[in-house]
Amino acid sequence: MALPALKRILAYGALLAAGAFALQWLDYQRLARTRTGELYGFLIAAAFLALGVAIGVRLFAPRAAPFDGNPLAVAALGISPREMAVLRQLADGRSNKEIAAMLHVSPNTVKTHVARLLEKLDARRRTEAIARARELGLLR
Template structure:
């Protein structure tokens, strides 16, 4: 029973496909100019989009150098700079300690020295000052 139903369904699908193909052939012959113009228009549209994206694309941002002159003037060590970057990323003392493989007390000491050198009283002040100086992005 199922084989007969599947067989009839396959025959109907093949017949429908044949009719659609014949209709497509007639359509392609009678409207060949319209189809050609449509394909040319689509090609120019794609070309315009590609060229527009390339021409008007935002330039690549300049590489962040960390303002070496400000670092030298402040006297920040490499470790203090790493701690400051972690602060700017929003990490807690424990997270910073885990990332840098040091104790939380060492992180507190580095943060205190960063606060002194940046003349800041809290984390947000230190981060704001460091961004103003171009030390952290």
């Protein structure tokens, strides 16, 4: 196919597309003028539907209950609040250095807390201490 023929085909195609667009626009204008009330009603109904869905999602979304652990077990074992903070960080898989940086203490202090937690939870390893804490309901 020659290049001028291709240009002519594209020009006719563009002209037909513009004509179809103009006819659709005119049809829309006629519809908008004759059905103004229904169009506004539809837009208002759509807005209220979106608003209702948004409010419903916020009101009826499941919320996680606050987790306070097992205060009786914490008291019985004698675990301090700082040791509980270290235990939560251990459960998240953090190292002593990371825990020390997050809690603004020295790594030796974290080692002491971990050793006391292992003793109080009757565990030999961190993983055993975390498993025992979960059994007792101290961690999620």
